[in-house]
Amino acid sequence: MQDIMKNMRLVGFLKILANLKVITGLHIGSGSSGITIGEVDNPVIKINGKPYIPGSSLKGKLRSLLEHSEKLEIDNKEGLHICNNENCDLCAVFGRPAEKKGKEGPTRIIFRDSYLNEEKSEKEARENGFLEIKWENRIHRLTGKVEVSLRDIERVLPGTVFDLEIIYRIYESDLDGKNIEEVKEIDNLPNKLKNRFGLIIKGLKLLEMDYLGGCGTRGYGKVKIENIVVELHTIDAIKKNKPVVLKNGSLSDLYESLQARI
Numbered sequence: 001m002q003d004i005m006k007n008m009r010l011v012g013f014l015k016i017l018a019n020l021k022v023i024t025g026l027h028i029g030s031g032s033s034g035i036t037i038g039e040v041d042n043p044v045i046k047i048n049g050k051p052y053i054p055g056s057s058l059k060g061k062l063r064s065l066l067e068h069s070e071k072l073e074i075d076n077k078e079g080l081h082i083c084n085n086e087n088c089d090l091c092a093v094f095g096r097p098a099e100k101k102g103k104e105g106p107t108r109i110i111f112r113d114s115y116l117n118e119e120k121s122e123k124e125a126r127e128n129g130f131l132e133i134k135w136e137n138r139i140h141r142l143t144g145k146v147e148v149s150l151r152d153i154e155r156v157l158p159g160t161v162f163d164l165e166i167i168y169r170i171y172e173s174d175l176d177g178k179n180i181e182e183v184k185e186i187d188n189l190p191n192k193l194k195n196r197f198g199l200i201i202k203g204l205k206l207l208e209m210d211y212l213g214g215c216g217t218r219g220y221g222k223v224k225i226e227n228i229v230v231e232l233h234t235i236d237a238i239k240k241n242k243p244v245v246l247k248n249g250s251l252s253d254l255y256e257s258l259q260a261r262i
């Protein structure tokens, strides 16, 4: 018991900062009801009138892409992969329901909500308020006839940029007995931590090939991750307010540095 408690000691954080750029119209629905006349049928989720990306949307999407790519078993009832294997990296990183919590303890990953970066967004998106309305015709499957505009869908315009922040909580059990304070480069990360952190980077890479939000198979939601920075905030670095920058560049570079996993 004492060993488990010791392994559960929080020793620091890995912080990913990046920009998420919208390439094709993005729709993350607000699911709001009570539409009044003049409002769009399917609005995007907003905060203070501006679109944002909830951390839960990003987490759900990455988890689902990784579950499929890692060939993990999916629980039919939950529609998720959940297991009791204490060595399962995906469950350690993304978490398990309370009743299935294993030795690996707390969920490692935190997805912050991503807010608009107006300055980095392209001029055209900025000048149009970052939003557009797309009218979707519905085609009758039997007659092949186009029915009159049945719904309008709000989308975030291409060229819009959001600020991404993802935190990985480092526990002693991620370190293979190594001292996190000695890590100065991404290549020095202990293997277990590298593998687990690598999952997130793999997820972001898969996201670029896939889509975010709704209607992706109809062309919505292509995104690109840019200007990625990885900082290591060990407990010592937090005291001194001096994180170690492990990487600063493109997602492809980072992906390559973590090749061990991928």
Ligand SMILES: [Zn+2]
Pocket (backbone or CB within 6 Å): 081, 082, 083, 084, 085, 088, 089, 090, 091, 092
């Ligand atoms: Zn698992």
